[in-house]
Amino acid sequence: MPIAPRDRLIVALDVSSVEAAQALVARLGDAVAFYKIGYQLAFSSGGLDYAQTLAGSGKNVFLDLKLHDIGNTVALGVKSVARLGVTFLTVHAYPQTMQAAVEAREGALRILAVTVLTSYDDSDLGAAGYNVSVPALAALRAAQARDLGIDGLVCSAEEAARLRSVVGAKLALVTPGIRPAGASSGDQKRIMTPAAAIAAGADYLVVGRPIIAAADPRAAAEAIAAEMAQQTAKET
Numbered sequence: 001m002p003i004a005p006r007d008r009l010i011v012a013l014d015v016s017s018v019e020a021a022q023a024l025v026a027r028l029g030d031a032v033a034f035y036k037i038g039y040q041l042a043f044s045s046g047g048l049d050y051a052q053t054l055a056g057s058g059k060n061v062f063l064d065l066k067l068h069d070i071g072n073t074v075a076l077g078v079k080s081v082a083r084l085g086v087t088f089l090t091v092h093a094y095p096q097t098m099q100a101a102v103e104a105r106e107g108a109l110r111i112l113a114v115t116v117l118t119s120y121d122d123s124d125l126g127a128a129g130y131n132v133s134v135p136a137l138a139a140l141r142a143a144q145a146r147d148l149g150i151d152g153l154v155c156s157a158e159e160a161a162r163l164r165s166v167v168g169a170k171l172a173l174v175t176p177g178i179r180p181a182g183a184s185s186g187d188q189k190r191i192m193t194p195a196a197a198i199a200a201g202a203d204y205l206v207v208g209r210p211i212i213a214a215a216d217p218r219a220a221a222e223a224i225a226a227e228m229a230q231q232t233a234k235e236t
């Protein structure tokens, strides 16, 4: 079943306290159904309890923890995360890590893999001991993710079309780096508008500052959802 455009918008709760997150979620109301919680909020006081509460209140929660450890430790962590009732959890796309996460996943939890961090270029990979280009490593890891039964990938919208050809239709592609036309790019180097990201094959868009730093966050979220809906309607 196709995902409703509004459910394809994931707002990054990049704030430093549970109180700030609660205020933002209250302001966004029913305009937003999906939230991403990263290190900053998850590891602030009460952050993980808040993730559980938010999931229990009927919102979808994406816990962006980018796990990577020995398989046994990853599996135990994934089981604990599944009990929070969240929808998405990220792991780094190393075969052992992905396999452990997929095997330990329970209930509604879906595992997303991060192929290569978007802040890495070929020279960063070289410094880390890899003799391979970023696109080649991303494609290799995407194919491994597909073969291991990972549920989706986090990637830039620019990579979406190429990775879609590797993983097929079943995996969800989740793309940050989204900027509505005219919005400030902040520190994002490779940005796309919501419509362009949907056209490139993204299933979910992660949007932080263009919504959370807007004078009217709800209006900003609604405008982005409307742009996504318009593009989806064009394609069907």
Ligand code: C5P
Binding pocket: 012, 014, 038, 117, 118, 119, 154, 156, 176, 177, 178, 186, 188, 206, 207, 208, 209, 210
């Ligand atoms: O504020 P902005 O829209 O740039 O926020 C994007 C969110 O997506 C942030 O939470 C950021 O950490 C996350 N992200 C990203 N680029 C990646 C992976 C995650 O911007 N490659």
